[in-house]
Amino acid sequence: xxxxxxxxxxxxxxxxxxxxxxxxxxxxxxxxxxxxxxxxxxxxxxxxxxxxxxxxxxxxxxxxxxxxxxxxxxxxxxxxxxxxxxxxxxxxxxxxxxxxxxxxxxxxxxxxxxxxxxxxxxxxxxxxxxxxxxxxxxxxxxxxxxxxxxxxxxxxxxxxxxxxxxxxxxxxxxxxxxxxxxxxxxxxxxxxxxxxxxxxxxxxxxxxxxxxxxxxxxxxxxxxxxxxxxxxxxxxxxxxxxxxxxxxxxxxxxxxxxxxxxxxxxxxxxxxxxxxxxxxxxxxxxxxxxxxxxxxxxxxxxxxxxxxxxxxxxxxxxxxxxxxxxxxxxxxxxxxxxxxxxxxxxxxxxxxxxxxxxxxxxxxxxxxxxxxxxxxxxxxxxxxxxxxxxxxxxxxxxxxxxxxxxxxxxxxxxxxxxxxxxxxxxxxxxxxxxxxxxxxxxxxxxxxxxxxxxxxxxxxxxxxxxxxxxxxxxxxxxxxxxxxxxxxxxxxxxxxxxxxxxxxxxxxxxxxxxxxxxxxxxxxxxxxxxxxxxxxxxxxxxxxxxxxxxxxxxxxxxxxxxxxxxxxxxxxxxxxxxxxxxxxxxxxxxxxxxxxxxxxxxxxxxxxxx
Numbered sequence: 001x002x003x004x005x006x007x008x009x010x011x012x013x014x015x016x017x018x019x020x021x022x023x024x025x026x027x028x029x030x031x032x033x034x035x036x037x038x039x040x041x042x043x044x045x046x047x048x049x050x051x052x053x054x055x056x057x058x059x060x061x062x063x064x065x066x067x068x069x070x071x072x073x074x075x076x077x078x079x080x081x082x083x084x085x086x087x088x089x090x091x092x093x094x095x096x097x098x099x100x101x102x103x104x105x106x107x108x109x110x111x112x113x114x115x116x117x118x119x120x121x122x123x124x125x126x127x128x129x130x131x132x133x134x135x136x137x138x139x140x141x142x143x144x145x146x147x148x149x150x151x152x153x154x155x156x157x158x159x160x161x162x163x164x165x166x167x168x169x170x171x172x173x174x175x176x177x178x179x180x181x182x183x184x185x186x187x188x189x190x191x192x193x194x195x196x197x198x199x200x201x202x203x204x205x206x207x208x209x210x211x212x213x214x215x216x217x218x219x220x221x222x223x224x225x226x227x228x229x230x231x232x233x234x235x236x237x238x239x240x241x242x243x244x245x246x247x248x249x250x251x252x253x254x255x256x257x258x259x260x261x262x263x264x265x266x267x268x269x270x271x272x273x274x275x276x277x278x279x280x281x282x283x284x285x286x287x288x289x290x291x292x293x294x295x296x297x298x299x300x301x302x303x304x305x306x307x308x309x310x311x312x313x314x315x316x317x318x319x320x321x322x323x324x325x326x327x328x329x330x331x332x333x334x335x336x337x338x339x340x341x342x343x344x345x346x347x348x349x350x351x352x353x354x355x356x357x358x359x360x361x362x363x364x365x366x367x368x369x370x371x372x373x374x375x376x377x378x379x380x381x382x383x384x385x386x387x388x389x390x391x392x393x394x395x396x397x398x399x400x401x402x403x404x405x406x407x408x409x410x411x412x413x414x415x416x417x418x419x420x421x422x423x424x425x426x427x428x429x430x431x432x433x434x435x436x437x438x439x440x441x442x443x444x445x446x447x448x449x450x451x452x453x454x455x456x457x458x459x460x461x462x463x464x465x466x467x468x469x470x471x472x473x474x475x476x477x478x479x480x481x482x483x484x485x486x487x488x489x490x491x492x493x494x495x496x497x498x499x500x501x502x503x504x505x506x507x508x509x510x511x512x513x514x515x516x517x518x519x520x521x522x523x524x525x526x527x528x529x530x531x532x533x534x535x536x537x538x539x540x541x542x543x544x545x546x547x548x549x550x551x552x553x554x555x556x557x558x559x560x561x562x563x564x565x566x567x568x569x570x571x572x573x574x575x576x577x578x579x580x581x582x583x584x585x586x587x588x589x590x591x592x593x594x595x596x597x598x599x600x601x602x603x604x605x606x607x608x609x610x
Contacts, residue, residue, distance in 0.1 A: 019144040024129060032113055038131060050095050051313035052180075054314065060376035084101070104165050118212065132176070156206075157183060159182035160172040160173075203245070206247075206249075208248055233610065237610065247293070264296075303439055303440070308437060320378075326402060333351075354396050355474060356589035401464050402476075403604070421452045454546075481600055516538040517538075518535065
């Protein structure tokens with residue numbers, strides 16, 4: 001069938017439509033393939049289908065359309081096995097042109113989605129599994145979803161189940177926006193822990209964890225109490241109000257997966273390594289679960305207007321990510337302390353590591369606000385030349401900025417109010433247990449901050465967002481009674497600075513992996529002057545085969561004898577020797593108390609009454 005150049009597209013009517021049926025077959029999920037069958041009621045004529053492009057929480061056109069394969073369209077009705085042709089739009093590549101033949105009641109799509117999870121588990125994000133009629137309304141379009149699990153697999157999540165028959169799970173019919181806010185975790189080894197039961201004053205909270213093997217689900221006994229404390233402390237920020245009926249963390253722990261976190265109203269899709277739930281040290285120092293939970297209020301319920309586009313095709317505007325992600329990261333880092341999982345010394349070191357992370361050459365040309373506006377690209381800019389380009393710094397720099405806000409409020413009100421009062425006033429509105437979306441604008445942030453404590457908040461924020469500053473903002477730390485400095489003394493736990501390898505960004509000006517591969521070099525530093533560059537491999541240090549221990553010792557020795565460190569490197573098969581002329585020694589970030597000042601950091605991390 002030939003398509004006209006600009007086909008007249010039949011209007012999709014939402015009223016009186018049967019729901020779209022979505023059947024997800026996971027039989028081949030252990031090999032990385034999900035089979036999808038989708039029944040879309042449509043009237044005869046030309047139609048456009050669209051694949052979700054701008055994904056909430058990703059802040060970018062990240063819809064994984066490149067994972068779609070073996071895509072076929074068939075009619076619903078006469079000749080159900082015949083194939084209907086389709087053509088991709090020349091400009092809007094997430095749009096397909098097709099048609100429904102006379103006598104058919106709609107179309108049936110059959111397609112595969114590749115690269116699913118691991119061999120034992122994975123999470124279904126519905127936005128990657130659906131094609132939608134162009135012009136859809138995400139609140140009115142209804143879907144009836146079901147999944148077919150492999151033998152022995154289970155499922156978990158906050159989506160309401162209608163029935164289970166054998167390996168088939170049928171979920172209740174929901175609107176598109178509700179479906180896409182409720183991913184499903186599936187796996188051979190899956191455990192659900194009820195944190196707070198539905199009958200509790202906090203309502204239902206649970207964590208559904210899928211792992212590579214059963215032993216990774218045998219968690220320490222203290223884990224339940226820590227999770228309970230997290231729930232109590234986060235809800236306390238908002239006056240005990242939760243904008244959800246129930247909340248589930250969906251967590252994949254695997255040596256084959258990667259770190260991830262994607263927020264939703266009543267759940268979050270999270271991932272980390274196999275030891276995440278097993279290791280007290282790893283779990284207690286993480287902000288993954290606390291960050292994503294906080295988004296239920298900040299981002300999913302109260303949402304920047306530029307991110308509330310009405311569908312998944314319109315571009316998002318990311319300029320308020322300093323509120324959406326920055327304040328979420330602030331509480332994501334501080335809630336573990338309020339929950340009793342880390343102490344003040346550990347919190348101080350985390351803040352010191354944050355300052356050091358942000359202390360990069362890219363600050364001299366790129367303002368903080370640009371890292372948010374250009375979030376589609378800055379998410380991936382912490383690898384080669386990461387120091388020159390800046391990454392998604394609005395996450396971590398705004399931890400420091402929101403700490404500054406907190407300190408200003410506490411100082412200005414003699415400790416009677418804090419940033420919690422802003423959160424309670426601004427995002428605690430709307431009633432407990434009610435799921436909704438309320439868009440807001442930048443002016444609303446200043447207005448609600450002024451209701452807590454009158455101040456020139458607009459100037460405060462615009463100066464930090466728009467201006468170039470050679471060093472990260474530490475005024476908030478000073479107001480809290482602490483100061484930042486680099487010293488030659490390593491912290492008690494160096495893992496927060498770098499896991500494996502050796503981070504010499506501050507001082508020598510480069511970062512090297514445990515295998516000797518140079519990860520990053522900062523322009524203008526001693527490493528740059530020596531000729532070192534990313535993707536070189538250090539073979540030896542002063543004639544001794546490379547190891548991070550050997551390199552450390554050589555840097556310390558150079559600080560004493562003032563002689564260059566000779567590095568033999570390999571670059572694209574060519575060996576050469578470089579002279580690193582640096583005698584500043586090993587530098588480590590620290591926070592130290594300012595004598596004679598009140599310790600407001602202790603106040604910020606103090607547990608709240610739940």
